[in-house]
Structure formats: structure tokens, C-alpha cells
Amino acid sequence: MTYAADSNLDFVSIARELGAARGNSFKSGLSNGSELTPTEVRSRMRREGDNFLRPFSAGGATVDQEGLSNNYAVEPAMYYSVFPSPEQARQYAFQAAVATLLVAGLVLTAFAVS
Missing domain, CATH: 1.20.5 (Single alpha-helices involved in coiled-coils or other helix-helix interfaces)
Known part of the structure; x- marks a missing residue:
């Protein structure tokens, strides 16, 4: 599978060939993106099952779309100072x-x- 330098590369056919070589078949030439999921996220999805991507109960922590945790500082309540x-x-x-x-x-x- 060698590709010469060409200004008219057909990336869909290249992806089909690569998928067929790996045992995957792209039916419409498009993928669902599952091959782009990082390995640690896939293993966490298997480990957590239904609890995957549920928000944490602790304040200041969220989970992004890839399943990675983002911790933010919890802001204290604002109040006016007293003279x-x-x-x-x-x-x-x-x-x-x-x-x-x-x-x-x-x-x-x-x-x-x-």
C-alpha cells in the first residue's frame, strides 16, 4: 500500500483499504469515531459500566465528553464586608x-x- 504524492488523494478509499487490512470494514466510508477513543477511556468505560460519565458528587469536579475528570476550585459564597x-x-x-x-x-x- 504505497501512495505517491498526488494532489487528488481520495482519503475515503485510503481509509477503506486501511480498514480492510485491519479487519474493519467501513460501510459508507465514514466511521463512528470509536477508533479515536483513547485506550484509558475505553478501559474506564468497561470498568465503570453504567456509571461512566455520571457527574461526581464532590463539588468542583466534572467529567468531559471523553470521560476525563476536570477538577475546578469551588468558589466560596460572596458576601459584603461589614464596617x-x-x-x-x-x-x-x-x-x-x-x-x-x-x-x-x-x-x-x-x-x-x-
Whole structure:
């Protein structure tokens, strides 16, 4: 089966010849695509039977048309932030003052040592 370089290749007849050589016969020259199914998908189809291509129960996972799993991040529910109360604002101010004193102490210590 050799094919010379030709601009008028008949791919349907080539597919029929290849199919006949492999024991498959293409009746209309078209195939159902089963020869294009990856081996791991075919083995998973046999293994899972009726459960093949059913969606997972876990959130964020889907199965595509080839039976391969796609995992997506589950997005958290959106909510509006709440402005801090005056008591929380005082706590934040106190934490900021403590952090400022700590950083200033570290910088002064570094200058004193060097």
C-alpha cells in the first residue's frame, strides 16, 4: 500500500483499504469515531459500566465528553464586608501602635548594634 504524492488523494478509499487490512470494514466510508477513543477511556468505560460519565458528587469536579475528570476550585459564597464597630476600631488602633513600637525598637536595636 504505497501512495505517491498526488494532489487528488481520495482519503475515503485510503481509509477503506486501511480498514480492510485491519479487519474493519467501513460501510459508507465514514466511521463512528470509536477508533479515536483513547485506550484509558475505553478501559474506564468497561470498568465503570453504567456509571461512566455520571457527574461526581464532590463539588468542583466534572467529567468531559471523553470521560476525563476536570477538577475546578469551588468558589466560596460572596458576601459584603461589614464596617468595624468602634470597639474593633480601637483594637485595630492598639494593634497598630504595638506593631509600630516593635518595628521602631527593632530598627533602633539594629542601628545600636552596628
